[in-house]
Amino acid sequence: MVNRFSEPVHTTPVATAIDIHQHLWPEPLLRALSERREPPRLVRAAEGWTLRLAGEPDAPVDLADHDPDRRAALAEADGLGRVLIAPSVPLGIEALPARQAEPLLEAYHAGLAALPAPFGGWAAIGTDAPDPDALARRLDEGFAGACVAAESLAGPAGYERLGPLLETLERAEAPLLVHPGRAAAPRGAPPWWGALTGYVAAMQEAWYAFAAWGRPAHPRLRVCFAMLAGLAPLHRERLTARGGRADADPGVFLGVSSYGDRAVDAVVREIGVDQLVFGSDRPVVAPRELSLGDAVRAAIRERNPARLLSAAGVEAAA
Amino acid sequence: MSALDRAALRDLVTRIAAEPERWRGLVRHDTPERHFEQLWRDDTVDVWVITWTNGNDTGFHDHDVSSGAVAVVEGELIEERLVMGGAPRRLHHVAGETFDFDASHVHRMRQDSAAPAVSIHAYSPPLWRMGAYSVEPDGTLRRESISYAEELRPVAAA
Numbered sequence: 001m002v003n004r005f006s007e008p009v010h011t012t013p014v015a016t017a018i019d020i021h022q023h024l025w026p027e028p029l030l031r032a033l034s035e036r037r038e039p040p041r042l043v044r045a046a047e048g049w050t051l052r053l054a055g056e057p058d059a060p061v062d063l064a065d066h067d068p069d070r071r072a073a074l075a076e077a078d079g080l081g082r083v084l085i086a087p088s089v090p091l092g093i094e095a096l097p098a099r100q101a102e103p104l105l106e107a108y109h110a111g112l113a114a115l116p117a118p119f120g121g122w123a124a125i126g127t128d129a130p131d132p133d134a135l136a137r138r139l140d141e142g143f144a145g146a147c148v149a150a151e152s153l154a155g156p157a158g159y160e161r162l163g164p165l166l167e168t169l170e171r172a173e174a175p176l177l178v179h180p181g182r183a184a185a186p187r188g189a190p191p192w193w194g195a196l197t198g199y200v201a202a203m204q205e206a207w208y209a210f211a212a213w214g215r216p217a218h219p220r221l222r223v224c225f226a227m228l229a230g231l232a233p234l235h236r237e238r239l240t241a242r243g244g245r246a247d248a249d250p251g252v253f254l255g256v257s258s259y260g261d262r263a264v265d266a267v268v269r270e271i272g273v274d275q276l277v278f279g280s281d282r283p284v285v286a287p288r289e290l291s292l293g294d295a296v297r298a299a300i301r302e303r304n305p306a307r308l309l310s311a312a313g314v315e316a317a318a
Numbered sequence: 319m320s321a322l323d324r325a326a327l328r329d330l331v332t333r334i335a336a337e338p339e340r341w342r343g344l345v346r347h348d349t350p351e352r353h354f355e356q357l358w359r360d361d362t363v364d365v366w367v368i369t370w371t372n373g374n375d376t377g378f379h380d381h382d383v384s385s386g387a388v389a390v391v392e393g394e395l396i397e398e399r400l401v402m403g404g405a406p407r408r409l410h411h412v413a414g415e416t417f418d419f420d421a422s423h424v425h426r427m428r429q430d431s432a433a434p435a436v437s438i439h440a441y442s443p444p445l446w447r448m449g450a451y452s453v454e455p456d457g458t459l460r461r462e463s464i465s466y467a468e469e470l471r472p473v474a475a476a
Contacts, residue, residue, distance in 0.1 A: 248359060269444075273465065273467040295471050295472055
């Protein structure tokens, strides 16, 4: 008899499964959005609440998706011990003039700070008047790191503008989450248009911009790109063919949101499993269970997110 | 990036074996399972230092599309090559020895002495998927496609 693994199976220490990317609009933010008279705003229509963004058709909002008790129950059903809420960057709140953005950002942060376990959050960054001191306070309050739109870190100007914030993260040994921002869609486009076009391009651009300008300026910053950075790692052959360098960077992580076995396994082939983290994007999409084996599952849901969120973890692995 | 051939992989593990400052601090003799530390991974090659204790055994496996080379730097490893209808062909690799194999190679590695073993491994293209073999009670050979993580990032280390 030839066994696949003839070693005894050892009891696995209980580790915490972490989803680093969900969205939840806490009650103070829902109220603030509903009190606005211009986009972004929530509007009560005959059929329920709708979200109104500038230049986009109204989209229905199911408030049950933002009910903390319901979401905590879903997290438990998903086996998650910790869930990090990210700002819904495509709403455009962060890019509003500071005077408009501030009450909404305050509502987001106050609402998140009041959420029960298993929730934590990413601090949102108002890009009209970036405030490193405010970010430092958020980190002191327990926010895991900061989340910015991919478009705001697409080149040297973005890194210059947000540099002081990134230095604040570095000093606090807290990570950065790069999330797609707004994406234009032609009139009549299907609802997934932006997620498959503008988001992909913006995340790829942010990925290359980080390697070119972000990493040299911020050697210790840990950064996570949502949605597998638009599959940027799969373009490494093309990158090197065009004279670029595809250096490994152990401080960079990739969230798997909206992707499944084939794309995740393809990225594993390019960069290995150690930099992939579970980020579901709930409630935008339902979490997807990967079928790549228990070891990949443990790496993506437990070990790697812990390293993303803890400086000591990355240094130990480096 | 093109893949390294067997000679280049062997040269690589030989050179890394000769530079213990690169890996000595990552050797762990206090774990019951094999302990894996990745020293390098790029487009072309991944390199690992593996500590073996307690008769750790990989079971028969292949490396899918990757060739590989191993340098034993401490202790002794036993390699068994699968032979249909016969006993596995057994090779002993002691400290100071290296060996290499191509992607068609099926083998099993184990540590089978009182002293722990340490080995440097390189694979090109970098390990991605592997084949893990088992034999049914009726003798049927089965191959399961597994992620390299199953072998080198096992759950027990989480």
